[in-house]
Amino acid sequence: MKKWWLVLLFTCTTSQAAEHGVKEISPGRLLLKSGEIAVGISPAPPKIERVLIIVHGRLRNAQTYLQSAERAAELAGQSATTLVIAPQFLNEDDVAQHPVADTVLRWQGNEWMAGGESTAPFRLSSYEALDEIIARLGDRQQFPDLKQIVIAGHSAGAQVVQRYALLGHDQPALETAGVQVRYVIANPSSYTYFDERRPVAFSHAGCPQFNRWKYGLTDLPAYAEGQTAALLQEKYLKRNIVYLLGQQDVDPNHPALDKSCEAKAQGPYRLARGRYYFAYLKRLQPQGLQQQLIEVPGVGHNGDGMFTSPQGQQALFP
Template sequence: MTRNPEGPPSRAANAQSPVRRTAFARRASLTASAIAMTLACIGAPAHAAPGDAAHVYSPHLRPVSHISDTRMRIDTPGGPAEFALYVSRDWDRPQPAVTRAIIVIHGKLRNADTYFHSAETARDAAAAEGANTDADTGVDSGVDTSGTLLIAPQFLATLDFAGRDEPADLLRWDANGWMAGDAAVAPQAVSSYAVLDAIVARLADRTRFPNLRHVIFAGHSGGGQVVQRYAVAARDLGALAQAGIDVRYVVSSPSSYAYFDAERPVPVDAQACPDFDTWKYGMQQRPAYLADRTPAQLEAAYARRRVTYLVGGNDDDPQQKALDRSCPAEAQGPQRVARAQAYFRYLQARHPQGLDQTLHVVPGVGHNGARMLTSACALAAMFDTAGCAP
């Protein structure tokens, strides 16, 4: 179900606003023939090895069920474009009550509506925890989520447009290219990371959000990959810092991480695995968005960022269906728990002076985004609740 922001603006306001809502839902059901034709035309993702059949017909490469009717206008050097997203409030108007913004990134299924719902559930869980009064002291724990703005961007693929009457200026990417910061294939060549920059710029606008204090990027699985890479790549966060807004990243159970040199926890035969150190796994062949900075500069910025890594304790199946089992990913470890622990040890060894980053293994949880994003440690990272064991 589409979730439109509260208090929709007038038609006149919509006509001139960077965010608009379509007049009606464009959710026509795809016919079997349209789906078959779309799947037949799918090629390997931009970062898959040529001829890698395991990636070509991955089950996530199918049209999304829903495309959000809420749009954000993005001005690019090539002209304007629009981006689909879910927003919990009308951010065209000043929102002085907003003190915290949660930007939750979907995974490979591009099901932003599902992740928006998970963010709502997390917010409600944090509020419920805040409503509990300590039985011994009689003191309320003080967690207040009423000032939370929820944002769920939707990075669409070209195949999502099959059988749909969507506007030509709606941004779309080639397969999973959005996960690595690639430029959209239409209507303008804008990086998916630049889209996140545009969201950041809007949040930094003190005429809209005069009391915003916290911005949190959170993502699970494929979304966790985006959040981790954006924490490496982001270049326009200065506006938030200048406004006194703190920024955090919650990276939940990604298949892989961006390393800063050729070191890996698993020995690599570079001839047999020539792409192991290319972006998004390493620093070679970085996309244009971050090619203007050296690996050392990117690492220095990343080491200063506040990152919480989460992984389910039971997310340790080396054959899990959504796990990246490509050669570059296997060089990082056999499964998600091992990869998360190896990457965190790698960072600790490279930055012995200390990091404002933590790793938490969530016991009893497998590869489940809803449970991970509502876990005690996720709530602590996003809403400053108590209860996350060190």
Template structure:
């Protein structure tokens, strides 16, 4: 199933201590994860039932009448949702947000090699390598998009029986997780229900390796944008870098519709001021990524200028550099600007 809202249930939750923050250690990332999240989200699809692991700071099987804000933090390539969940809790506490009114959620997108390493049941959702980052269908008998899983989480949060006072949902991600957040903000199917319920949605995109462009232009040597020479990189405009070869979940609308919807989203882009190494271990150095710039700071600045030029009026997105920080998930997600975006406290002054 490519997308849509799915019936879901979850098993008991587990809260973890605020230790072991998201300090990325980028060994080759396609190793089995150390820990599988304990909560199970059940998804019922035409192809059958599946389950998906995640962390929750409160039990969403019962009404939570005090919850006003939900923050969904997406892990990076290492799929270490436990580490990101701890970082998210630390960020919540640093912001002074009330745990009784703030629901923290950390989904975990597993790779195929995690299945045998942890003897997981066949109905556990998993993806081929990093396919979850681009919204690809899952492996196995239930080929649901990773973005449709996020839609299912959104549908749960939109249930006014469970969350009668929910006002705000924030999607946040760093590095590989920021790639998910940025592409999901482009392609999401699940936002109409939230709008109908008066629930606001915003996005925090922190230091991804790449972004999705809406046409064939890319940053040029003179500081502007120009049509990219496909002879240098034939795949430069393929999804998740551009609009060609989009997966089924994203292929229901044309590029113009996707861009118009995205330009209306409330997105905050962050990048570490020292995240400018062209050979950083976790940096995507494929030719489609290199077409966007030599390193993360350059790619982030160029992408924001690209959007500003295409949407000179009514553009509600913001870009900030976090000075003195390299590619460090813990420091980025606990920066003052990240806390302001996720929890509505403070400001983006560093």
């Protein structure tokens, strides 16, 4: 166990714009099958019953999210049994600005958000990286007490979690061990729909890409090879998913809001888009959707405010 954590010591960073390198590279490295991923991690409690994987947003500010998740665990009284892991999906700008070993995975621009493949040292989908981290947690020798894995993200990180919940490969070892996997999706700019229906009228001729990945299931990434739309929908509707929406995230001009025609077809702002998507899922599952929509009063587009709120704690630590 100690050896594993020495390789794993995860931490992450913050930045003002996705187009520029992050201010700080996470010092931790988790060895995957294809290279290493930069990571941040909370102090390991003596008994780990839950692992919270927190995915940073477009700014790749994983340390900020690590701290918010640690604070949420403390407020919920779950610090004694929760390990927080914050992977950092570096891009080419980051490694150009900071000294980073050639073995550390990096992506082009924001391609990691939609499951794109790394540019070096090997080609690895960001979703495959999450697969490998989760599979590692299924090792009963290292995690004998693990009962639950929670994968959470806010904003662009929530987009990652929503699409990963949709495409993510099954983990039979976790199922056999009785480890529950839960996804918490907080205030994403957009969602992936399973068909061409959208809640807002738009011009198909003026928005021909509206149903392409990541907004729809046309032209899926290589990671999804062999999965049909029907199978993806069936699996997704069975996932343990919580949609966490800030009731004040209602600015149609928010600087980080996706304002493409593909996103606008899903609603004018994040709160509306989340409510519309949940209503859409309920229509897909008329016999009863097992997923949850939880709204956070008084909070807008603020990851820390979302996760540390009573509603955020409820979503992360059921």
